[in-house]
Amino acid sequence: ASVLGVHGIASAVPGGVHSVSGLGAMLQGAGDAVHAIAATRYMPQLDDCKEGAFVTGIDLFDASFFGVSPTEAGFADPQQRVLLELGYKALHTASQRRGILRGRSAGVYVGIEHLDWQLLQLSVTSRTAVQRASVFAASGEQGHVASGRLSFVFDLQGPAMSLNTACSSGLVVAHLGSAALHAAEC
Secondary structure, three states, rough: EEOOOOEEEEEEEOOEEOOOHHHHHHHOOOOOEEEOHHHEEEEEEOOOOOEEEOOOOOOHHHHHHEEEEEEEEHHHOHHHHHHHHHHHHHHHHHHOHHHHHHOOOOOOOEEOOOEEEEEEHHHHHOHHHHHHHOOHHHHHHHHHHHHHHHHHHHHOOOOEEEOHHHHHHHHHHHHHHHHHHHOOOO
C-alpha cells in the first residue's frame, strides 16, 4: 500500500519493507517478498496455498494514537490500520503536521483492491454471529470506508474517495487527486 500526500509518500510492502528507499533497494536487488508460509497463517481453507507475501508489523498498530478503540481496531481490516499509519507518515515526509490540516479542505484518495480481510472474517468459525454483527465489523470489513476513516481521524473536510479498479487503483486515485488539486477542489 502506498499513500501520497501533497509532497509526501509512505510505503509498506511485503518482505519487511517499510520505506520508499527500502522498496527501491529491494527492487534493485531483484528481491522477492514471496516466501513459504504455513497454510494456517492466512486462510486455512486454502490448502494449496504454500507461498505468500505479507506486510509485517500490522500487529503493532497503536490504536489509541489514532483514537480507535481496541475493539474497533480488532475488527478493522489491516489495510485500514496500515493506511492510518502511512497517512501519518506521508504527512510527515511532506513536512506537514496533523494539526495544520485539521478542518481544512484536504482530499483523501485511496486505491484499495483486495478484500481478503472480509473473506477471512466470513470464514472464521470461532466467532459467534453476534460478534460478526458488531457495528465495528460493518465499517472495519468494508474497503470503501478506508478513505473516510483516514479523513475522519485527521479531521479533513475535503473529498474522500476509495476506489477499486483492480491493478490500476493506485494510478487512478493519483490521477483523480492530482486533478482535484488542479481544479482547486481541495
